[in-house]
Amino acid sequence: MRVLGVDPGLTRCGVGVVDGVAGRPLTMRGVGVVRTPADAELGHRLVAIEQGIEEWLEEHRPEVLAVERVFSQHNVRTVMGTAQASAVAMLCASRRGIPVALHTPSEVKAAVTGSGRADKAQVGAMVTRLLRLDAPPRPADAADALALAICHIWRAPAQSRLQQAVARNRLEQAVAKHASKGRTA
Amino acid sequence: MRVLGVDPGLTRCGVGVVDGVAGRPLTMRGVGVVRTPADAELGHRLVAIEQGIEEWLEEHRPEVLAVERVFSQHNVRTVMGTAQASAVAMLCASRRGIPVALHTPSEVKAAVTGSGRADKAQVGAMVTRLLRLDAPPRPADAADALALAICHIWRAPAQSRLQQAVARNRLEQAVAKHASKGRTA
Numbered sequence: 001m002r003v004l005g006v007d008p009g010l011t012r013c014g015v016g017v018v019d020g021v022a023g024r025p026l027t028m029r030g031v032g033v034v035r036t037p038a039d040a041e042l043g044h045r046l047v048a049i050e051q052g053i054e055e056w057l058e059e060h061r062p063e064v065l066a067v068e069r070v071f072s073q074h075n076v077r078t079v080m081g082t083a084q085a086s087a088v089a090m091l092c093a094s095r096r097g098i099p100v101a102l103h104t105p106s107e108v109k110a111a112v113t114g115s116g117r118a119d120k121a122q123v124g125a126m127v128t129r130l131l132r133l134d135a136p137p138r139p140a141d142a143a144d145a146l147a148l149a150i151c152h153i154w155r156a157p158a159q160s161r162l163q164q165a166v167a168r169n170r171l172e173q174a175v176a177k178h179a180s181k182g183r184t185a
Numbered sequence: 186m187r188v189l190g191v192d193p194g195l196t197r198c199g200v201g202v203v204d205g206v207a208g209r210p211l212t213m214r215g216v217g218v219v220r221t222p223a224d225a226e227l228g229h230r231l232v233a234i235e236q237g238i239e240e241w242l243e244e245h246r247p248e249v250l251a252v253e254r255v256f257s258q259h260n261v262r263t264v265m266g267t268a269q270a271s272a273v274a275m276l277c278a279s280r281r282g283i284p285v286a287l288h289t290p291s292e293v294k295a296a297v298t299g300s301g302r303a304d305k306a307q308v309g310a311m312v313t314r315l316l317r318l319d320a321p322p323r324p325a326d327a328a329d330a331l332a333l334a335i336c337h338i339w340r341a342p343a344q345s346r347l348q349q350a351v352a353r354n355r356l357e358q359a360v361a362k363h364a365s366k367g368r369t370a
Binding site: 041042043044046047050070079080083084085086087088090091093094095099100102 | 226227228229231232235255264265268269270271272273275276278279280284285287
């Protein structure tokens, strides 16, 4: 599975591509940052992010885009930019029919370090080790994007089993409901 | 001036086109709502909003897109969807080189009703009167989109004078700084 991880932000949007399956060594295919100038107009910044993400999708052809699930309890100003940048990334992927997966920051940290409250340095260290890199990717947004991709590769089998179980359960309930309706009629 | 007002939202994105200049009667050219199903995947909803906004831009060719400036002190869940939907609208306009103007909800209310704390009904009533409609546009998101467009038409002259004054002031400061540097050298 090839995953493009995106750590969304208006000023720095971290991007990282990882190949792999759960239980096997992972391979980094690319890492970088899409930057937009803080003094540019918001609309122009969103266009620049769209172009940047499009280039990464075009070059690496990922099967899934994994993006951070944004919560608004964070810093008020930052969270709006994060939501807007992530919307552009999700739009680019969905337009191409690439599934979008969302993971919370604590899910990502827990996946790569074992603790949902790990700090940036710990995440960077584990990303470096798991991808067998010489040094932690800089800036931290780039390392976070790789961590998102790794998190998705490791969580995807469990997630899809869960989704199948939920779907099966809904189907069984629907069948049971239909059967009981049949009896009362 | 032709303005497309957008009241952003994932479930209902209000859109309204108004022609006019400050101090003259205004004309509504179109009003509607871009809807996306609440149970669809977020990426697909963003694609549907992009398609909807593109259709409005294509049909009405506005000179400006006026969109609500989103604040995160609002309801936590709603604000993320609002930020994401507005990002898509701004992206569509900026991609076409159409300037994007942001107005806060209280600026819009104050522009059309005289009070920044007016309620939905008051805004709807004034939009109806100002555009000489037979009834308030439904749903409220559609009326809000028209109010945004009206607000922009009325505020634009003052805003552009302010921007020019700020630019002139910056230039004068830069010239003064340069001159004083010249003296100390």
